[in-house]
Each structure stands twice: as structure tokens, then as C-alpha cells.
Amino acid sequence: MSEQAAPAKDAGTGEPPEADRFRRLAAQVVAGPPWVVTVLAVLLAMLVGAVLIIVSDPEVTATFGYFFARPSDAITASWEAVSTAYQALFRGAIFNPDATATFTDVLRPISETLTEATPLIFGGLAVGLAFRAGLFNIGGQGQLIMGAIATTWVGFTLDAPGIVALPAAVLAGLAGGALYGGLVGWLKARTGSHEVIVTIMLNYVAFLLLGYLIGSEAFRDPDNPQPISKPVNEAARLPHLFGDSLRVNAGLLLALAAVVFTWWLLNRSTLGFQLRAVGANPNAARTAGMSVGYGQTMAMLISGGLMGLVGVSQVLGTANANNALTQQIDAGLGFTAITVALLGRASPVGTVAAALLFGALQAGGREMQAAAGVSIEIVTVIQALIVLFVAAPALVRGIFRLRGEGGGSTGLLAKGWNG
Amino acid sequence: MSDTLTPTAGPAAATAAATDRGHWYVGGAMTLVGLYALWAFGLGSRTDDGAQATFNLNLVGGEGVQVPDLTVPAAPTAIALSLVCVVVGLLRAALRLTGRRRVAATTAYLVAFVAAFLVWATAGHSLNFTSVLNATVLAATPLILGALCGVLCERSGVINVAIEGQFLVGAFAAAFFASITGSLWAGLVAGSLAGGLLGAMLAVFANRYLVQQVVLGVVVNLFAAGLTGFLYERLMQTNPDYNKTMAFGAVDIPLLSDLPVIGPVLFGQNAVFYITVVLIAVVQIGLFHTRWGLRTRAVGEHPTAADTVGIRVVAMRYRNVVLGGMIAGLGGVWLTIGLNITFNKNMAAGQGFIALAALIFGRWSPLGAVSAALLFGFAGGVSVSLQPLETPVPTAFLSMTPYLATIFAVAGLVGAVRAPAADGIPYTKR
Amino acid sequence: PEEGGGGAAGASDFSACMVTDTGGIDDRSFNAASWAGMQAASKSTGAKVQYVASSSENDYVPNINRLISQKCDLVVAVGGLMAEATGQAAKANPNQKFAIVDSVSVPPNVYGMEFNTAQSSFQAGYLAAAMSKSGKVATFGGLPIQPVTIFMDGFYEGVQYYNKQKNKKVEVLGWNEANPKSGSMANSFTDQGAGKRIASNFIQQGADIIFPVAGGTGLGAAAAAKESGGKVSVIWVDTDGCESASQYCDVFLTSVTKGIASAVQTTVETAAKGQQLTGSYLGTLQNGGTGLAPFHQFDSKVPAELKAELEQIKQDIIAGKIKITSPNQPKSS
Amino acid sequence: MSLELRGITKRFGSLVANDGIDLEVRPGEIHCLLGENGAGKSTLMNILYGLYQPDEGQILMDGRELTIGGPRDAIAAGIGMVHQHFMLVPVFTVAENIMLGDERTGPLGWLDRRRARRDVAEVSARYGLQVDPDALVADLPVGVQQRVEIIKALIREARVLILDEPTAVLTPQETQELFAVMRSLREAGRSIVFITHKLKEVKAIADRITVIRRGTVVGTATPDASEVELAGLMVGRQVRLTVDKEPAAVGPDTEPAFSVEDLTVLDESGQAAVDGVSFDIRPGEILGIAGVQGNGQTELAEAILGLRPVAEGRIVLDGADLTGRSPRQRLRAGVGYVPEDRSHDALVADSSVAENLVLDLYDRPPFGRRGTMDVRAVRENAEQRVGEFDIRTASIDTPVGTLSGGNQQKVVVAREMSRPLRLLVAAQPTRGVDVGAMEFIHKRIVAERDQGRPVLIISTELDEIYGLADRIAVMYRGKIMAIVPPDTSREHIGLLMAGAHPDGPAVPDDPAEATEPAEATGADAPAGAQDTENAKGGDDE
Ligand SMILES: Nc1ncnc2c1ncn2[C@@H]1O[C@H](COP(=O)(O)OP(=O)(O)OP(=O)(O)O)[C@@H](O)[C@H]1O
Ligand SMILES: Nc1ncnc2c1ncn2[C@@H]1O[C@H](COP(=O)(O)OP(=O)(O)OP(=O)(O)O)[C@@H](O)[C@H]1O
Ligand SMILES: [Mg+2]
Ligand SMILES: [Mg+2]
Secondary structure: OOOOOOOOOOOOOOOOOHHHHHHHHHHHHHHOOHHHHHHHHHHHHHHHHHHHHHHHOHHHHHHHHOOOOOHHHHHHHHHHHHHHHHHHHHHHHOOOOOOOOOHHHHHHHHHHHHHHHHHHHHHHHHHHHHHHOOOOOOOHHHHHHHHHHHHHHHHHHOOOOHHHHHHHHHHHHHHHHHHHHHHHHHHHHHHOOOHHHHHHHHHHHHHHHHHHHHOOOOOEOOOOOOOEEOOOOHHHOOOEOOOOOOOOEOHHHHHHHHHHHHHHHHHHEHHHHHHHHHHHOHHHHHHOOOOHHHHHHHHHHHHHHHHHHHHHHHHHOOOOOOOOOEOOOOOOHHHHHHHHHHHOOOOHHHHHHHHHHHHHHHHHHHHHHHHHOOOOHHHHHHHHHHHHHHHOHHHHHHHHOOOOOOOOOOOOOOOOOOO | OOHHHOOOOHHHHHHHHHHHHHHHHHHHHHHHHHHHHHHHHHOOHHHOOOOEEEEEOOOOOOOOOOOOOEEEEHHHHHHHHHHHHHHHHHHHHHOOOOHHHHHHHHHHHHHHHHHHHHHHHHOOOEEEHHHHHHHHHHHHHHHHHHHHHHHHHHHOOOOOOOHHHHHHHHHHHHHHHHHHHOOHHHHHHHHHHHHHHHHHHHHHHHHHOOOOHHHHHHHHHHHHHHHHHHHHHHHHOOOHHHOOOOOOOOOOOOOHHHOOOHHHHHHOOOHHHHHHHHHHHHHHHHHHHEHHHHHHHHHHHOHHHHHHOOOOHHHHHHHHHHHHHHHHHHHHHHHHHHOOOOOOOOOOOOHHHHHHHHHHHOOOOHHHHHHHHHHHHHHHHHHHHHHHHOOOOOHHHHHHHHHHHHHHHHHHHHOOOOOOOOOOOOOOOO | OOEOOOOOOOOOOOEEEEEOOOOOOOOOOHHHHHHHHHHHHHHHHOOEEEEEOOOOHHHHHHHHHHHHHOOOOEEEEEOHHHHHHHHHHHHHOOOOEEEEEOEOOEOOOEEEEEEOHHHHHHHHHHHHHHHOOOOEEEEEEOOOOHHHHHHHHHHHHHHHHHHHHHOOOOEEEOOOOOOHHHOOEOOOOOOHHHHHHHHHHHHHOOOOEEEEEOHHHHHHHHHHHHHOOOOOEEEEEEOOHHHHOHHHHHHEEEEEEEOHHHHHHHHHHHHHOOOOOOOEEEEOOOOOOEEEOOOHHHOOOOOHHHHHHHHHHHHHHHHOOOOOOOOOOOOOO | OOEEEEEEEEEEOOEEEEEEEEEEEOOOOEEEEEOOOOOOHHHHHHHHOOOOOOOEEEEEEOOEEEOOOOHHHHHHOOEEEEOOOOOOOOOOEHHHHHHOOOOOEOHHHEEOHHHHHHHHHHHHHHHOOOOOOOOEHHHOOHHHHHHHHHHHHHHOOOOEEEEEOHHHHOOHHHHHHHHHHHHHHHHOOOEEEEEEOOHHHHHHHOOEEEEEEOOEEEEEEOOOOOHHHHHHHHHOOOOOOOOOOOOOOOOOOOOOOEEEEEEEEEOOOOOEEEEEEEEEEOOOOEEEEEOOOOOOHHHHHHHHHOOOOOOEEEEEEOOEEOOOOOHHHHHHOOEEEEOOOHHHHOOOOOOEHHHHOOOOOOOOOOOEEOOEEOHHHHHHHHHHHHHHOOOOOOOOOOEHHHOOHHHHHHHHHHHHHOOOOOEEEEEOOOOOOOHHHHHHHHHHHHHHHHOOOOEEEEOOOHHHHHHHOOEEEEEEOOEEEEEEOOOOOHHHHHHHHOOOOOOOOOOOOOHHHHHOOOOOOOOOOOOOHHHHHHOOOOOOO
């Protein structure tokens, strides 16, 4: 499955007249390059979501009961339900036109989207990086839990000013995830054990270990009856970026730094060169003198480290008010990360875009639930469908009668189980 | 038509290189663990003072032939078993065992270790061993069904990571249709069909739209979770009549169910279980002794070769993926009306992934996958059974044993596995 | 999410909104009970009620914020894990009214609701010990957390009290207050299959009364009991099982109730009347905030004498003659 | 039965693989399809067999038009095909492979294995094609696998049998055996389409010849056309028949630079694939290893690079023992390695030409310094190599997998030869490469030798070995049968390749060998060297 990157048909030089430019754009759209397919995939998924919204609203379905008597009722009611829901989605994710009060209120939706996107960026990078090295990391849950454990422990034990405490806690989280992920790569390199099995099993191990630790003397918060660890010190928390009332925090900067790092790693470093070669053709890599086992171990180590940073952003950031370990600290992010990486085609930049889209859906989905009474599960369905449609451009092109060609092109290298 | 279909020498060569010194490390680790077992299980305080370990072999309330409890002196038994571990570990380090011998040695090691552990944990208490076996079978049933689904799909060349999702839709449909029709069999059929439907979705996207199949499975899982969660909220949450508790009752098989120990475990279960047993046989025999099986395997190993002898590769894949989905759907059926449990959001709770692990662990063979599923089930059963014995091991760690044991087994016993050569590679021609 | 309201007492401008914990609205436990309380309050006062579900802990803060910006008059958070999030929101919105289930109050504007269920569980333990034919009773939890282990502690102490009083040796499987690390846990509040496995194992170890403290997971235990054909019974928690899981009523010996619904209802009603909510509510045996539910189908099987003893125990606990030592009891008690 | 193809056209994207091809196959004839690599022979036959659908054209059988929607239809019409890349499932037994698609079954689809075995035995006895029905195909030598393929076609009662380059994997003796089978089939009235680019074979067996170049029929011929005529038709220009090379400038007493001592290498199943092999190569000398595919050459090459563990023996380069070293250390020590299967072992298909050109140098200056890659250096290097080695690519950023086979091979050769070497190991260096590229690659290899490097060439094409080697070692079943001078006769080497120790003078054992002059002993220009180009392997498709 090689990527059939549809080349953006190069526009000739010289200034074309407006009409010409428009015609060319139209031609480009009809040819169905990837960005058009992605936009259409989102639309299509929203359309399916709309159908679900309609059938899930008893008031609307009631009007369908007498559809043939008075179809206008059903149509108005359906439109009403869907537009209310999607307006809420937009309001919650991007911009709230009714926000009369303050500038902060105007920015809040974007801030929420960015806050949601932050852990998804880390996670998407992690899964994508492993993919590029030919590995399927479903162990995000475990790695992020280990990262969270390490960062929490440093966060509440190290009594130091922020300039020391914060980096130390972040590094601890990174290390916790990295070691846990690296273990998988190491086992694979040493014994050939399949990373899919090992990561699944290690997820459970980490989850149980977390439960044990929360109840242990070392971690338990004696002042809190809840199953929760001691909170990390103020100094070790990631500061808000734009004032306390907006949740977006320095984790986002860290995430963007991780994007730059991952991009550099994959495209400009010798290690990244090796990882990509190992992922794309391990035999050729071996013949070229690279150690496949080392590559896999490093890939899982770094992937785990990035997952550890998800744990860091969970504990030190603003995702959770507690800034402490809880049993559900992973919040399902290990698995969402996989979808983000897939949508982002395992490339760092694509991952950022995918994380923003998913973050927006997440943030908007909450508003949709609160304001329009639409089940949050719909967001999950929409997310799944977007990825599915993007992965099957032929289907989207078929539905919209676009001309372009090319089969499935997720740009991902993990081919089959045999790598 | 890809050159990846030619048999490869490379990876095997690398593994050979890795295992070259591997036996040393592995053997050393096994010896150390064996010594630890000797110290902790054999010589620990729990087995002091001539404590006895009692294993009950009859199910409480069970009929049939009753056998006396098995009581052993804890310390000597645990010491003997630990020594077996140490010896096997030393053997493994000293000799470069290959093939069957290595598997045999590792298996002996695992059995001895587990037995030593059980004796130690039970010292001064009693443990119902038959009940452990029963729990094993109950926990393994959905895993078996999921893994059999995986066998069908992957043997014909389509990776199925969506077993979890198929469990979910199967469980939902079974609960829903059984509730509204009042018929368990209607629920069973509906659950199976729902799994098949999700299989069809997988097949279309994999074969027609050539979507990368691991990606596809993950996304289908997400879709299934969202959809069943949504329908659950919409239908069942507001109306419990759509989600009743009902289940297939146990049916004793005459005579066989009276056998000691295994009788109630294997012959005193419900219809879904018996269907599962039949399916194991059907898939195992079908795969290796029938035309369908031969063609399925050919399509998964070398689709072009199959095509050149007139086998319709893609059709074969469609058929098997849908059939597999129906079997996984039955796994979902087990989770609700097989176990007398109502549907709940995300109730598959990762068992689809464990089934996937069983499939890989069992090297894509039906019997291998069943063994792996039983191993997972056994480890789970043991960890549940030991909880009330108040071992000094915290519950969290006891609960980890199935997972740690799997990692240990995969690393030490199975090593590198080879999927069907064309698994995950869509078949296209011009 | 449903929008209730427009109930018997006519429309009202007052709106009360609830954020669920991750267990979801129909966890047959505190989320469900809280929602029941909200709905009852809506009926009686005409207040508009609404809930938003949290699918992970990351939803707590934004969900609370959303309800605030939606101008809910009272925001009810369900679950102590939300305490911090609620506290912070309260600090940022000093004029907003909050209430929280399973947590102490955070002055001045978060009203807390706590329940000392160790007291009623103590009674349940005594009852179980007395009713057991095999001399073995069992309990397991969802996760080793305080709102769970408080029940298990009380149950354990109740059995010990019975043993001391009657000079018997009834055994508790799955929990030992002195060694909480090796207690039986399902590691889930929703996995009925796990509940069934654990309960079946207890039954095989000889237990005939099981006390599952694991929300929906406990339904698996009820299923296992039902399959025993009347030999095994279950003591349900949080709500009266015969109402919340009526299909299993025939195996429920009784239930240890936690008066969440009524506490929430009262809270909403008080707020709707415009009255001040101050301090915390602590549900005890004394104020009926926790207790034993009726025996329902077991009513005839529980000897009158035992019923009297249970009543005596209740009085003794209220009077402080029986001291419950569980460290998991609410600090405010 | 006669078969006719009319105006068959097949396009792959912009590439026209078949362009209006007409072909007629008469009953009971052996029809030879001749053409160089990539001419479109396999494509045409795949169309006839239903694997591809033609864009234009018709297929007629006995004058009636035939629609072939898939292999099913072809088989039903009595067409059988032995593919260039065998269509056998490696993990199946012979019997399973043969019955696949045409199974004898009992009730419920139960496989009748006994019946299948009997059928196999019957057909193999009838045509003298010996196979063990219960052997696993993966364990069989390629020659035997080919027999399985032929039986597969015969058991389906093929009346037209297509053999796509069947001799590429056979020893000269096995080729003779195959020819005998083909003749007996012709006697039985079956037609055979025989694809090859080996002119001698064509002349030995064909009844009629059709020559294809660049997808079009450029002519037909009869077996009495001369080789030079046929070659001219096939390639479209006058071909050079020799490799330009001076005799090795080394005396027999020069110290060897590279030696392999008593080397034993195990295969996956623990058998000795290389069995106590020893040889030396002196600086400035090319040692050629001849042998039929699958006799341990692959394992030998991989062991030299360190891709396979050595069970026993030593590998010494310039006095240093390489045996325990990793592939990376060996590459650093100056070993250049061209593996036999470029797409499998040498190239990362999805990566750019530029990146593939530094695949084993990426972390050394000037390309990599302290963990960072110097993209500019990588690009400059690529521009330079592409020019120097005449690599035809749209740009250096093009994914290497989209290049033609010959150009892919040039990328590998360019990479391996652009750093200072102390030993060059090249396995099938010109497999699937066109004449021009082949000349170029051979010249580079000889130039490497002339700079005083020891060179090891492994090739299954005797012509290539004759063209390049200064000494020839013949491998059979993991052992070196003998090391002989390059003027040794083909018969002699052929017998060695078949495992026989020819003591007496080599005599042709088949009259057909007459086309092969026994006196072809000219060291530098053995007759028929023009078809060296035809060492076609598995790169297309
Ligand atoms: N599936 C395909 N997709 C694209 N191009 C193809 C495909 N199959 C063949 N070709 C191209 O069509 C041309 C003819 O190929 P074909 O395999 O028929 O050659 P051939 O004559 O059999 O050569 P050889 O002697 O090397 O086997 C080549 O350029 C080849 O690269
Ligand atoms: N599978 C394929 N997909 C796309 N294009 C292909 C494919 N196979 C071959 N081609 C294209 O067909 C052309 C001819 O390829 P092929 O490898 O057959 O060349 P060739 O005639 O054998 O030349 P060379 O002598 O260099 O090997 C190349 O330009 C290549 O890009
Ligand atoms: Mg060909
Ligand atoms: Mg070619």
C-alpha cells in the first residue's frame, strides 16, 4: 500500500485571470485530492451523525409517525434538531457568538479545543512514530499510566521551585512511559514476542499497579477519602497560558515541541532514518548494517516516552482538577491516540491536524450534550466514520462522483502482522 | 502480487542470531525464578509447621460421582516442584534446546511453577480446583469464539482487530432481540448476525476499499462502541424491557456430566458452550481436512497461486470474514444471554483484544488459539480463586498474574510467530 | 440526557443540573440514585432538572463549567472524585450554588453529602452471619477505594460482632479489615462477567451470602446466586435492590441503602425554595440516611428474634454503645 | 486444437505492455515466445490465462471467440500455465498444491487426499516427472517445484501448456530432461508455448518462433535462424557478445586477501545449507560461484555479510577475522554487498532514490554527524551517483520502488561501489536488468577488480560467470564441488552443478547439446555469451 500522493497539479506560471483560477480550483476539487477527500469525509460523517440525531430524538421521530400526512413537520423538526446540535458543536469547539460577556468567553471554545488536543497530539505522535517503525503500539494506556505514576511521584515528593520541579516531573513522566514502552521493544528484539500481545497485557498490568499504588502508603492522600494520590505540588504544575479561566496550558507548548522533535527525529536524524528503514523494509535495513532490534527498541522507547507525556499532561495539566493520580487517569487516551495517528497518517504535522479535529469534536460534543441533549456517543461514531472515510478515499470519491484515483492510502507502514 | 510473498529468510535468520545466546539468558532467568520459588513457596512461613494444602475436586452442589479432596503437605510439595523449576532452568541454560524439546521444557517449567505457587497459596486453606477449572471454561468461551473468528479471517488473509467490536454488537443484539422476542434462540441468531454484519463492513473496507486492515479494525471497534453505546442509551436505558436478564440454562449431558472433576466443567454447561465446542471441531477439521479449509489457507498464504487455479480469492475472503464475524458475534451472545447478564456499555471490556492475543499466541491455528484462550481463562480463574485465601500477595498483583504469565509465555515459549503470508495484504488484480 | 421538569408542582424557573461520574447515569448506584433524587425534586417543586454524563475524568471540569455557563441555579456533582473540580469551580464562581454527593462540603458554596454506610453494613454483616447456613459469607468490591471499602469494613465488623456475641466462627471471605490489600476486587464497576466469576468462586468456597459492593458488577453476583437455585443470597448496596434490579429480587436478602436519592431530593428542594444550603449532610442510621432495606421475599425467613437484634444493634450504634472502628468512615462523623 | 490471439493490447497506466499482438499456436507444436526482459511476454500469457484482462483484442480457440474472465475459464478451455514465479503455496504439500482448486472431495467437502496422491503418482509416472506427493513444497529444490507446476497443469488436462521461462532455474541437464518431457507432450498432441530469452534453447526445441520487443511482435522465425539474427530481432540492435576484460593481473602466488575457511551455515530447519566451504580470493581477482539456485549460495553470501550466524569456520578479510562481527562492522571493514533480491534485501521501496543511495552510510560523515543527517550532503551524493551510474529516474526524490528493475539495481550497485571497498560480494548482480545496464554493471565490477579488490560473484547464469570470473567455483548442496579455471567446458561445469564428479572428458549426453559446441573453451568469449542478459529473476510485477 504505497501512498499515491496525488500531486497538486502544478499551476502554470503567470497570473491567471480570476475565472481561470476558479475553474482550476473546481477542476482540482473534482479530481479529488486528499484534502478534498478529507473535507468530504468529515461532511459525510456529520451527515451520518445527523441521521442518528434525528432518530434519537423522540420528538422528531414522533413527527415521522405522520410523515405522509404532514411532511413539513418532520422536516422542520429534523432540521431543528440537527441544526441545534451542530450549532452547539460549533459553539463549544470554535466560537461562541452568544458570548456577550468577555474576551475570555469568546476564546473559551478554542481554549477547550486546544486543551483536548494537547494529550491527543502526544499520543498521536507516539502511535504514529511506532507505526513508522513498523510497530503497532496499542500499549498507550499502560505507558501513559506509567508516565503518570512517575510524574506524580516526582511532582509531590520533590519540594523545589517550579524551574526545577516542573522539568523534573515532566522528565520523570517521559522516562516512566519510555521504559515501559522500551520494555516491549526490547522483548520483541530479544525474543521475538509480538508487540501486540505484550502491549495489551502490559496495559492491564499498569492499570492494576496503578490501583495498588493509589492505595499504598507512598501515594495515598491521607487527607482525601477518595481513591486518589497526593496532589503534585503547585510548582510542578503546567502553568495556564492565558490566565486562570482558560484551561489551555503549557502542555500545548510541550506538545508542539514534541511535534518539532518528532518531525526532526523522523526526517532529519540518523536514528529516524534507521527507524523508517526498519519499518519499511527490515530486511534491507539489516542488510545495510542496521540493527532491527535496536531500531524497534528505540522506536518503542520513544513512542512510550511520548505516551508518558500524555500522562504528564493528564496529571500536571488542566485536564483534571485533581493534579493527582486516580484510577481512571488514562481517560481512554491510549486508544483515542491510535485513531488520531491513523487520521494524521502517522506524520507529525498530520497528527496535529487530526488532534485538533478530534479535540474540537470532543469539546464541541460536550456542549452538544449539555445544550442540545445529544448523546456524547455520537461524537465517537462521527470520529470513527471520519477515519474510515478518510482511509477509503475511493468510497468518498464514489459517493461524490469525483474522478481521482488511488486505493486506500493511509500512508502507514505497519502492513500485516509479519511487518 | 507482491514479492513479499516469497518465503523469507531474513527475519528467521535474525531470530536465530538472537536465540543464539538467548538460551543462556532465558535459562538463567528461569533458574533464578525457580530459586525464588524455592525460597518463597517452599521455605516461606506460609508453608511452615506442616501446613496442608487441600484441593476440593467437587463442585459445591454438584451431583455425579464425588471424589475425595486432595490434601498434600505444603512445604515438601512446594519444594519438590520448585526444584523441578530450577532443574529445568539449568537445563535450558546449559543446552541449546530446539523445537519440541524447548516447548516441552518450558511447559514443564510453567506447570511446575504454577503448581508450586498454588500449593503455597493454598497452604493452611482449601481451594476448589474444579471450580477453578469451571471458571477457566467460562472465561475462555468468548475468547475461544473471538479467536476462532480471527482464525477464519486471518487464515484467509484479512487481519481482524475488530473482534472487540463484534463482541459488542453481538452482545447488544443478543440482549435486545432476546428481550423483545422473549426467545433466547432469536437472541442468539441476532447476536451472531450482528457480528456477521460488522464482519461484512470489515470485509468491504478491507477488500474493496483496500483500507489498511489494522487501522480498519481499530476504527470499526470505535464505531461499534459508539453505536452500541448510543443505542443502549436510546433504547435500553429508558426501557429495561429491552434489556432483560435471561440466559440459556445449563444442560447436563447424561452420564458424561457425572464424571468427576471434568464432568460438570465440560458437560454441565449451556447451549452456547456446546455450540462453541462444536465450532472448535468444525473449524479445526474444516481448515485442515476439507476443500473449504484448503482453499482458505491457500488464499491466506498465496492468493495469486489460488487465483491461478481458479479460486475466487476475494469472494473467499468475504465469505470467511463474514462467517468469522458471526462466530465472534456468538462470543458477544455469550457475554449477555450466555452468562445471564444484561447488556452494558463497553461490556466486552477488552476481551476482544485478549482473543486477538490468543490467536497470535496460538499461532493462528484453531487448537493453538483454544489452548491459549484456556490458558488465559485458567490464569484468570486462579487469580480470582486465590483472592479469598488471603495470600500475602496483594490482590492487584494476583490479578496481574494472567497478564504477566502471558508475557512470560510469549517471550519464553512462543517467540517469534509467523502469520499467514498474505495476512493483511489486500488482493487486487488488473 | 433527559430534560425532566414541568412536574406536578407546576413550572418553576429554578434549574438544577447534575454531572455524572464516569459510571454513567444507570450505574444502579450513586449516579442513578442521584438522578432519581433530582427527578423527584423536579416533581415536587417543578424545578427543571438535567444531567450531563462524564465519559472520563477529563470531562469533570468542562462539564461543570458548561452547566455554570448555562445558568443552572444548582450544580450537583456526583462522586467524591469531582470534589476538587467542584471546589475550584466554586471558588471561581462564588455566587453559584453547588452540591456534591459523597464528599464533605467545601465552604462556602458547595454543599456536601456523605453517608456513613459502615453503620448499616455492620447490621448487614450481623444479619448475614446469622442467616448463613454454611458459616461462610463473602464480600467483594469494585475497586479498593473508600466509598467501597467502608461497606466492606462495616460488614466485616458486623460479622465479628456476631461471632463474639454468639460465640460462633462465621468466616468472611474476600475481606479482612486488618489486611485490606488482599481483599477481593473486581477492578470494575460495570463488568458483570467479573462479578459473576468472583461470586461463583465464593460459592464454590462455601459462601452462601454474598455482599457485592461494586455497582453494576454486583449484578453478576446476583446472577450467580440466582443460578444456585435458592441456596445463595445476596445483600445489595446503595439502593433497594428489589427496586433497582427487580429481576433479582428473589435473591436479595436485603439491601444496605445509602439515602442518596432523598438527600439529593432534599437538597434540590431546599435550593429551589431559595433557602440557604450550608455545611454538609451526613447520612447515618439515626437520620435514615443509611439503613437496611426491607427483606421483601425473605421477610418470612428472617426470624423475628433476629429482627429484634438488628433493631437493638441500630440503637446501640446510634447511642455509641457499639463503636465501629473502620478508618474509612467519613471524617465528619 | 488451435489458439489464436488477435490484436491484444494491454496498458499499465501509461506503459503499453502489449501493443496489438497477434499470435497463433497450432495443435501439437512447441511455439517459442522470444523477447528480452520487460518485452511483455508474461503479460501476454497472463492475459491468455485470465489473470489480466486485455484492453483490446480477442482470443479465439478453434476459430471461436473465447472470453476468459479468469483462470477458471482458461482452465476450462484447456489452457495450463507454469508461471515464471511459481504459483505454489510453500506451506502446502505437493499433493495439496496439485489438488488445490480441483479437489476430489467426499461428503461435506472432505478432502480425498489418497485419491490426490494417486493422481499425482499416475501423472508423474506417465511423463517421468518424479515428485513425492507428501513433501512440503517449501522444502523442495526449484527444479522439483517446477515439476509440481507442470503436473498441476497436466492433471487439469491442459491442451495448451504455457511455460514461462521454465529453464531459468534449471541446470543444463535438467533443461534437457524438461525438453524431453516437452517433446513427449508434443507427441501426445498438446501445444506448448515456451517463453525464454535463451537463444540456444529456442533453437533446440522450437517448432516456430515469435519475437516480441517492447510489446509488439517484431517478427517470426524458424529454428534454423542464426543466433545473431534472433538476438538482433529480440534486442533491436547489434549486440555485443562479450564482457570487455583483461585476464586477472594476479599471479598464483599472491597472498589471498579474502578467505573462507571450512564454513558451515545452518538454514532455518537446522540443516547445513553451507557445508564446510573453503576458498580464497586474491586481490584483483574475481571468483565466480556457479550453481543452480538453492544450493547454498544465498546462505553463503548472507554469512559473509553476517546476516546469518556461522555454525563453524572462519571468514577472514585482509588478515582480520570477521566471523563474529555484526553486518555493520563488516560493512565498515569494507565489504560491499549486492544481495540477490534487491527489493527484498537492498531497497526501501517507499523511500526516495536519494535515501536509498545512503542506506548503509547514513550515519557516517558527510551524511550523518552526531545523530543529525545532512540533507544537503545526501542530495548532493544522490545527484552525483545518478549522473555517474546513469540511473534513469524522474528525480532523486522519487520513491525507488517506482523505478524499473534495471534502474533499481543500478541504485544498489551505485551505493555499494561508491565507498572504498576491500571486498565486493555480488549475488545475481544483473538479474532482471536490460542489456545496456548489464554491460555497465559488468564494467563496474571488472573495474573494481582492476583496482586490486577481491570480488566474489554469485550467479545462476553460467554465461555471466563465464563472462566475469577468473576462477569458477561450483556449488552443489552446500558444498563446493570444485574450483576450476574459466576455460572449463560447459558440460563439465554442468555436471558439477548437478553434483556429479566428471572424471573423464566431458561428453555431451544428449544430441540436442550439439547446438552447444563442446569446443567452446575460449576463456574470454564463450559462444553464446550474448544471452548473459537473460539472467532474469523475480523483480517484475
Ligand atoms: N502489474 C504490472 N503493473 C505495471 N507494469 C507492469 C505490470 N506487469 C508488467 N508490467 C510491465 O509491463 C512490461 C512487460 O512485462 P512482462 O512481465 O510481460 O515482461 P516479460 O517479457 O515477461 O519480461 P521478463 O523476461 O523479464 O519476464 C514491463 O515493462 C513490466 O514492467
Ligand atoms: N508495479 C508497477 N507499478 C507501476 N509502474 C511499474 C510497475 N512495474 C513497472 N512499472 C513501470 O514500468 C516501467 C518498466 O518497468 P520494468 O521493470 O519492466 O522495466 P524493464 O523494461 O525491465 O527495464 P529495466 O531493464 O530497467 O529493468 C518502469 O518505468 C516502471 O516505472
Ligand atoms: Mg516474464
Ligand atoms: Mg525488468
